Amino acid sequence: QVHRLRSVDNLFVVVQEFKDYQFKENKEDALKDLEDLVKKLPWTDPLKVWELNNSLKKKKTKRKKHNLQSPASRGKLSDGGEEGGADQNNTNEQEDCAQNPVAVEPTGGQDTENAQGVASRNGVEEEEDNEQSDVKAEVQASSESGAKAGDGQTGEGEAKVLRFRVTCNRAGDKHSFTSNEAARDFGGAVQEHFQWKADMTNFDVEVLLNIHNNEVVVGIALTEESLHRRNITHFGPTTLRSTLAYGMLRLCDPKPTDIIVDPMCGTGAIPIEGAAEWPHCYHIAGDNNPQAVKRAANNISSLLRKNESKDSSTALGVPLDVIQWDICRLPLRTGSVDIVVTDMPFGKRIGSKKKNWDLYPACLMEMGRICTPGTGRAVLLTQDKKCFAKALSRVGHIWRRAQTVWVNVGGLHAAVYLLRRTSERAEEARPFW
Amino acid sequence: MKLLTHNLLSSHVPGLRPGAGFPLRIELGHPSELPPEPSPGYEADEEFLRRLHHVLLEVEVLEGSLQCPDSGRRFPISRGVPNLLLSEDEA
Numbered sequence: 001q002v003h004r005l006r007s008v009d010n011l012f013v014v015v016q017e018f019k020d021y022q023f024k025e026n027k028e029d030a031l032k033d034l035e036d037l038v039k040k041l042p043w044t045d046p047l048k049v050w051e052l053n054n055s056l057k058k059k060k061t062k063r064k065k066h067n068l069q070s071p072a073s074r075g076k077l078s079d080g081g082e083e084g085g086a087d088q089n090n091t092n093e094q095e096d097c098a099q100n101p102v103a104v105e106p107t108g109g110q111d112t113e114n115a116q117g118v119a120s121r122n123g124v125e126e127e128e129d130n131e132q133s134d135v136k137a138e139v140q141a142s143s144e145s146g147a148k149a150g151d152g153q154t155g156e157g158e159a160k161v162l163r164f165r166v167t168c169n170r171a172g173d174k175h176s177f178t179s180n181e182a183a184r185d186f187g188g189a190v191q192e193h194f195q196w197k198a199d200m201t202n203f204d205v206e207v208l209l210n211i212h213n214n215e216v217v218v219g220i221a222l223t224e225e226s227l228h229r230r231n232i233t234h235f236g237p238t239t240l241r242s243t244l245a246y247g248m249l250r251l252c253d254p255k256p257t258d259i260i261v262d263p264m265c266g267t268g269a270i271p272i273e274g275a276a277e278w279p280h281c282y283h284i285a286g287d288n289n290p291q292a293v294k295r296a297a298n299n300i301s302s303l304l305r306k307n308e309s310k311d312s313s314t315a316l317g318v319p320l321d322v323i324q325w326d327i328c329r330l331p332l333r334t335g336s337v338d339i340v341v342t343d344m345p346f347g348k349r350i351g352s353k354k355k356n357w358d359l360y361p362a363c364l365m366e367m368g369r370i371c372t373p374g375t376g377r378a379v380l381l382t383q384d385k386k387c388f389a390k391a392l393s394r395v396g397h398i399w400r401r402a403q404t405v406w407v408n409v410g411g412l413h414a415a416v417y418l419l420r421r422t423s424e425r426a427e428e429a430r431p432f433w
Numbered sequence: 434m435k436l437l438t439h440n441l442l443s444s445h446v447p448g449l450r451p452g453a454g455f456p457l458r459i460e461l462g463h464p465s466e467l468p469p470e471p472s473p474g475y476e477a478d479e480e481f482l483r484r485l486h487h488v489l490l491e492v493e494v495l496e497g498s499l500q501c502p503d504s505g506r507r508f509p510i511s512r513g514v515p516n517l518l519l520s521e522d523e524a
Contacts, residue, residue: 259441282437288518297514317491321438324516331508331517333443333455 012208012219013049016041021216027176034182034209035189037218043194046220050205053222163199165206166190167221172213182209244381244407245273248341251379251405251418256280258338263287263327263367268296270341272303275320281339286323286330293324328362332370334426340367344382356384360391368398369426376421381407383414392417397424434515437489442515444501444508446523453503460498460507 024030168183186209191198196205206221248270254260258281262270265285274283285296304318325331344363345356367378378399382388392399403418444454476482499508499515508517 284438284441293514297512317435317493319490321435322514323434323438323442324514324518326518329445329519331442331445331454333441336441 011222013046013053013222015043015046015218015220017218018214018216020214021211022214023175025176027181030176031181031185034186038186038189038193041218047205050220050222054204162194162196162204163202164190164194164196165198165200165203166209167206168209168211170211172211174213175211179211182211242269242273244409245270246277247405247407248343248379248381248416249274249278251403251416252339252341252377254278254281254339257282259284259336260339260341261286261332261337261370262342263325263330263340263363264342264344265296265322266292266343268292268299268322270343271296271320272299274341275300275318276303279319281319283320284323285320286325286327288324288326290324293322296322328359328366330366330370334369335372335376337370338372338376340371340376340378340380342380344380344384344388353384353387356387357390360384360387361394364391364395364399368395368421371421373421373425374423377402378419378421379416380419381409381414381416383409383412385415388415388417392419398422398426434494434510434513435490436492436494439494439499440489442499442517444503444506445517446501446504446506446519449501449503454501456502457499457508458502459494460500 024033164187166183166187168179168186170179170182186207187198190196190207208217208219208221210217210219249260252260254274258278260271260274260278260281261284262268262274263286265271265287266289268285271283271285274281287293287296300318300320300322323331345359371378380388392401398421399419400422401417402420405416405418407414407416439457439459442455442457444457446454493513494510494515495513497510499510499517500506501508506523508515510516
């Protein structure tokens with residue numbers, strides 16, 4: 001189930017977390033401490049979880065051609081957090097398993113051997129964190145969905161020489177060592193302790209050493225590549241991560257039969273994620289740029305093909321359409337849309353800050369017109385917060401700011417604004433722009 | 434373009450009378466399989482609902498055009514995507 005969380009980039013199981021780790025000032029001493037740490041860490045249970053995760057992954061690849069609702073894909077890993085199970089509306093999964101062994105943390109997708117001075121946490125900051133200092137993984141054999149049976153899994157008794165690597169993500173300016181050095185020395189100690197083989201490319205176990213100032217988290221990775229590229233095959237210059245798109249859609253709280261529009265869709269990341277996860281809503285994507293429209297249409301075709309291979313009985317249409325239009329002059333009926341969700345041009349790669357001064361107010365007005373008074377809402381992502389605030393102040397009679405979430409998008413500090421449509425009706429006749 | 438989307442579209446050619454932009458006329462030679470008005474008690478008519486669902490969500494206009502009922506201006510639909518951009522002079 002944790003694997004099906006849609007707003008998570010990477011998954012790893014926490015071996016141990018240190019909230020306030022005191023690094024020695026001297027580099028050698030600090031590194032020696034890390035090496036010594038290896039022997040003292042509670043590896044057994046996290047490794048069990050890692051094994052379990054592996055058997056699930058094997059089942060998944062074997063069953064790629066079959067219905068994804070197979071029991072094997074419902075792991076024994078329990079919900080990753082309060083918000084984890086919220087969107088499994090079409091499955092009746094039992095809430096089994098005791099403790100939650102997995103810490104869900106949105107970390108950067110790439111291997112960061114080089115540290116950055118600034119915290120490099122991509123994703124929404126209000127993501128749930130289930131960090132625990134001790135990991136308890138209770139594998140309930142009775143209701144086991146066959147994850148371990150008949151798979152030729154190595155039992156725990158067998159001594160298998162695993163290959164591993166250590167990835168260190170370090171952020172903070174007071175450390176006396178680099179992430180490379182930490183990874184190297186920690187890795188050395190891991191090798192001695194387990195007698196595993198170090199292999200940078202062909203590894204079984206990826207050990208994570210995440211250091212953020214005085215917080216140290218040691219973990220074992222459960223995902224291979226960041227999950228943020230799902231659903232999109234054709235990328236554009238500023239394609240939004242699917243995980244971020246998912247987060248934004250959740251913020252709108254879509255209800256079945258809601259009409260959800262992205263009037264500046266680009267490659268369509270948001271509506272595509274929407275149609276995949278909220279199939280009982282109707283999603284419309286639009287953009288003025290012909291390239292973007294083409295890419296969005298291509299991404300949708302890819303999604304349709306993916307759906308077809310999954311379920312051969314009925315190739316149902318995806319509740320998603322693409323239109324080429326101008327955001328300032330939307331060809332949509334007044335009050336016909338429930339939700340507007342979009343990634344507004346930051347003014348960096350697309351458009352310009354100067355253009356934003358005119359664009360933002362015009363957008364907000366048009367979005368206000370098409371949105372249903374009273375119940376409508378908008379979730380807008382932008383980095384140009386100043387311009388947005390100014391534009392919003394001019395449309396206070398139509399939009400009320402309900403919530404702001406700070407996000408890091410490719411290193412830029414951006415914000416996601418949740419707006420609620422007031423009850424005031426918009427004019428039918430459009431003012432001339 | 435699906436029929437449900439068409440239900441939300443309205444012509445935005447400047448200078449139209451209020452409300453006159455809807456509905457856009459779909460131009461292609463495809464006859465509708467539905468009666469023009471839903472018969473009373475249609476909520477319970479499973480067969481009708483099935484056909485309605487099919488027509489709204491599973492039939493796509495791939496090539497054709499949408500015509501503004503007031504101004505007559507045509508907007509092309511190509512490869513399933515309607516282009517509703519106005520030209521510089523129109524806007």
